[in-house]
Amino acid sequence: MHSKKRPGSLRFLITAGGTREYIDPVRFISNASSGRTGFALARAALKAGHKVTLVTAPTAQRPPNGARIVKVKTAAEMFEAVKAHFNKCDCLIMAAAVADYTVAKPSRTKFKKTNKSLTIELKPTSDILKWASRHKTRSQVVVGFALEDQAIRERAEKKLKDKNLDMIIANSPAAIGSDKSTVQIKTPHTKWLKLPLASKTIIARQIISLIESI
Numbered sequence: 001m002h003s004k005k006r007p008g009s010l011r012f013l014i015t016a017g018g019t020r021e022y023i024d025p026v027r028f029i030s031n032a033s034s035g036r037t038g039f040a041l042a043r044a045a046l047k048a049g050h051k052v053t054l055v056t057a058p059t060a061q062r063p064p065n066g067a068r069i070v071k072v073k074t075a076a077e078m079f080e081a082v083k084a085h086f087n088k089c090d091c092l093i094m095a096a097a098v099a100d101y102t103v104a105k106p107s108r109t110k111f112k113k114t115n116k117s118l119t120i121e122l123k124p125t126s127d128i129l130k131w132a133s134r135h136k137t138r139s140q141v142v143v144g145f146a147l148e149d150q151a152i153r154e155r156a157e158k159k160l161k162d163k164n165l166d167m168i169i170a171n172s173p174a175a176i177g178s179d180k181s182t183v184q185i186k187t188p189h190t191k192w193l194k195l196p197l198a199s200k201t202i203i204a205r206q207i208i209s210l211i212e213s214i
């Protein structure tokens with residue numbers, strides 16, 4: 001890491017939770033994200049004296065005091081919220097588990113069951129991180145997560161490069177829904193740094209402190 005500390009309070013835009021992609025008004029496709037990491041990052045940033053806008057998909061987490069909360073449900077809504085707040089932030093952290101696919105033709109009315117099999121067509125969502133990297137100014141920092149079960153460093157490093165990120169935080173599926181996690185962190189200018197297994201609160205504090213020194 002560079003030793004230069006960013007002065008004063010930063011404006012963080014943090015996303016959290018797993019998006020919901022609706023099949024009909026009451027059914028959706030989602031994932032097991034608890035939102036803990038994103039909320040812990042928001043709390044850690046606030047504790048360090050920064051300003052936080054937290055864009056969150058539905059979670060059971062308690063909103064941190066002092067953060068501006070933007071509630072969303074779908075990947076498309078999360079994308080709109082990030083677009084609306086991005087130019088006012090110094091650092092975007094995409095901790096949300098954004099669905100890579102959404103339902104191609106959601107039904108406006110509740111689906112009725114039949115005794116036939118059902119195929120649901122999915123279409124890709126927009127990659128929010130890629131959009132942010134393309135639109136960032138030189139002073140903005142964009143941080144992504146990579147959830148990998150194999151070849152963790154290799155794949156995460158590919159995301160760091162492909163998405164033109166300032167930092168990638170790699171974790172494994174064991175982190176999902178857990179109180180603790182081990183993460184590995186890389187920036188374009190530094191070697192891999194492995195943070196030992198710790199609570200998401202501790203990990204979040206370490207991440208915020210590393211971002212301050214980018």
Ligand code: CTP
Pocket residue numbers: 075094095096097098099100125126127128129130143144145146147148159
């Ligand atoms: N992400 C995003 N927009 C999406 C999907 C994911 O901004 N539509 C962000 C996530 O918030 C995370 C990072 O991209 O910070 C990595 O997400 P991940 O699902 O691990 O990677 P993908 O690039 O989607 O690739 P794959 O699922 O094939 O590993």
